[in-house]
Amino acid sequence: MTRVLLIDDDTALSALLGEYLEQEGFAVAFAADGQGGAAAALSGAHDMVVLDVMLPGLNGVEVLRQIRQHSRIPVLMLTARGDDIDRILGLELGADDYVPKPCSPRELTARLRAILRRLQPDETSGAVAASKLIVAGLLSMNPGERTATWRGLPLELTSTEFSLLAELARNAGRVVGKQALSEQALGRPLTRFDRNIDVHISSIRQKLVHPNPAKTMILTVRGVGYQLLRED
Structure with missing residues (x-):
């Protein structure tokens, strides 16, 4: 309970x-x-x-x-x-x-x-799949333990931030629409004027620091969604 x-x-x-x-x-x-x-x-x-x-x-x-x-x-x-x-x-x-x-x-x-x-782990994919690492360049995420590392160091994320970043990492290099992010990561449809995802992505950006301060690991594709870049 x-x-x-x-x-x-x-x-x-x-x-x-x-x-x-x-x-x-x-x-x-x-x-x-x-x-x-x-x-x-x-x-x-x-x-x-x-x-x-x-x-x-x-x-x-x-x-x-x-x-x-x-x-x-x-x-x-x-x-x-x-x-x-x-x-x-x-x-x-x-x-x-x-x-x-x-x-x-x-x-x-x-x-x-x-x-x-x-x-909760995805029961449809089984315990093995749920615990399988998500690796996107120097980002590594463990959905089973809900832990993440960036450039070899622990990455502290809230549960919502973890879910959003995991969805972007699974699709690294591709643009993920905000509606898809809301449904897959937040578990609900995106509502009109909802800035929830935008604020969470902003917070993730601050934690996913790139050595070059002029670069960001998550691109905003205006009117569409977000894209996680690969950094090897």
Whole structure:
């Protein structure tokens, strides 16, 4: 049973979301403030975190910052509808996805399950295929262990960043459309005005550093998608 920590000071909404998630087979725990939520998220007692941006005391962005200093636990942010600044900042700090508030329990559940699917090996290809290394030049990725190295050094990626980069690595040298990236890596269709992938790719670029600062390993093909270059 997947253990979800819901960090939100809106007790009525938390109760509604928690009840729905439990009916869908999740185990749910609650925290109503940022400091307590950060401590609970880092306790090792939970598998996923649902984190509201607007919290008393320590806000959700700062909570996420604390979590990412010590853990890669999947984090889904709850943001005010239309608040692009908090949304983009959360993704840049390592949030795996976001859902605008007010949100429906069904939408939240669907997003959580999409994150879970990204973390699990592909059962259709078997354990051997799931653990097979993806090698693109000096980039090496192990889907079974969800670890990666770049130029021989460990590459620290969030679960969403790993899924996106793995899809680009499988198609290294070819352009991958944003719709295909969203469906294959995020587990859901791309929605209109969705900048989720763009922000994650920007973060990956900063981690996939090329010795030549004038070069980037991931090209943007405007209006189409992204291409991972091979670097031998």
